[in-house]
Each structure stands twice: as structure tokens, then as C-alpha cells.
Amino acid sequence: MSGSRITALGHYQPARVLTNDDLAGLVDTSDEWIRRRTGIATRRIAAPDESVTDLATAAAGKALAASGLQPSDIGLVTVATCTAMDRCPSTAAQVAARLGIPSAVAYDLNNGCAGFTTALAGADHAVRAGAARHALVIGAEKMSDVTDWSDRSTCVLLGDGAGAAVVSADEQAGIGPVAWGSDPTRGNAVRLQGDWHPHFAQEGQTVFRWVTAHLPEIARDACARAGLTPADLAGVVTHQANLRIIEAVVRQLGLSEDTVIATDVVDSGNTSAASVPLALSKLTERREVPAGAPVLLLAFGGGLSWAGQVVACP
């Protein structure tokens, strides 16, 4: 097989919706400020007893069911997360056990918000190398566990959720070459700080400036590696951190006016490694992009790190 492709997707979000007005009851903020600065209207918050493994399993179970494969077909399970509290066994091993996947290699990957697109590249490489024929790639986060609910500059941004993709060997390359890297000179711009109960912190304006200056070039690089230009894209799913960032990045790309831009941040907030698969799964469920059409996935976050690739929409 010369390539791999995403054949199915699934997502899961907890039932509880936290509105901007709810947050204005907790900290000195307002619906108007949050919408104007971030575009976010709501986010989902997991129940206290709902773990990252629960979120990941729910999304992965849906993707597996949609793929038509049996659990025994899956040879690789990887969960991108920076909020799983269990270090060992890994979240991926627990997901595999819960889904009845009998003998897959299963491991977690922490590359912050760029975790899912990094894990997707790893799965593509493994499938193309013949190390697995079918893989489950999951992004899952319980950001509410690492949120400082007294800090208005961060608590309004974050949400919980999970998205998952089944990646299978294919004669054609449905997952393009990855554009990835990191900038350690800004290594502390996004972080989980504190030893026993870490919380999310960031230099918001530093990240904002870095992303709007560098992401368009990375996007063009990912397109070029797939033999495309941004004008060829049917869809763009960037990390859902801030609607202003998404708009500033896509404005610089020279997209076709028909290109569909994912804006799930409005409903879901920033779900870190879950944001790209969550938004892609919803966009596909609503059939906003035709099957087979090229969609750019592009994520950035702690590190500062980034990873992106063009995929054929499942």
C-alpha cells in the first residue's frame, strides 16, 4: 500500500453546556468581552467523574462503528492528550481494552494542542510502513481539570471533548505529508504550571502574534507538500483556539470563496488536542465538504509546536 486515508470519524462532548453568562457569575467578565475577543459563545464541561478515558472511548467507539471494522482489525491506538491524569496504563491502552481491541500497540502522545495532527502523521507513517493496517487516532481533553476557575483570562477559553479518526491503508495517499516543528524560544508561552494540580497558563498576546505571523506560511507549506495551493482547498480545520486567530490566518491564505472554514470554537471553546478532530467530525457529519475533497488540518500549541497536513475528507 502506498498511502493511508481517514475512513471514518466520531466525536463526543459532555452534556453540560457552560455559557458566557454562567462564567460572568464566577469571574469579572461578560458575554460581550468573551465573544468580541475570542468568538466563543459556549463550551462543554465534563462531569466530575467523567475522565479523559471516558471521553476518548466515546469518540473512538463512534469512529470504529462508522468504519464498519471489527475491534480486532485495529492494529494501533493512539490518544493525543495533555490532560489525562493516568500516566500508566496509558489512556490509549485503556481505550483499547474498553473497545475490545485485542492486540493493538497503544500509546499516548503529548504535543499540546498539536497532538492530534502529530498523532495522525505518526499513524499515517506506521500504516505506510506496514506496521499496522488500521489505526485509531484520538484527541481527547478534559481541560476543565486544569482550569484555574478564578483566572478570567484563561477560564473563559477552555472546554472538554474528544474526536477520533480511523486511518486505514489505501492505494492512494489520503493523508498528505506533514508540516511540523516547534519553536523552543517560546517554549513557555503555553504551559500547564504547578506540580500536583497543574493549571493552564499562557502568554496570550505572544501566542496570538506568533500564530498570525507564522501559521499562514506553515499552511502553505502543508499544501505544497500535498502538491496543492490553498486555493485548491475545500475545507480548512485549524486548531480552534480563538475565532479572531482563525479569521486572521485564513484571510492571508488566498482561499477560494467556496472553502469551508471550521469555526467550532464558537460552540466548543478551546479543547486543545481534541479541537481539530472534533471540528472535522462535525463538518463531515453535516456533509459540508464532499467526500474525497482536500481539507487542511493545522494545529499549534504548547512548545510552541505545530503540525498540519492535507487530508482527503472521509
Ligand code: ACO
Ligand atoms: N473578561 C474581561 N476582561 C478580560 C478577560 C475576561 N475574560 N480576560 C482578560 N481581560 C482583560 C485583561 O485583564 C486586560 O485588561 P487591562 O487592559 O485592564 O490590563 C484586557 O482584558 C486585555 O487583555 P489581553 O490579554 O491583552 O486580551 P487579548 O485581546 O490578547 O485576548 C486572548 C486574550 C483571548 C487570550 C488572546 O490573547 C488569544 O487568544 N491569544 C492566543 C491564545 C492561543 O491561541 N492559544 C493557543 C495555544 S493554547 C491552547 O490552545 C490550549
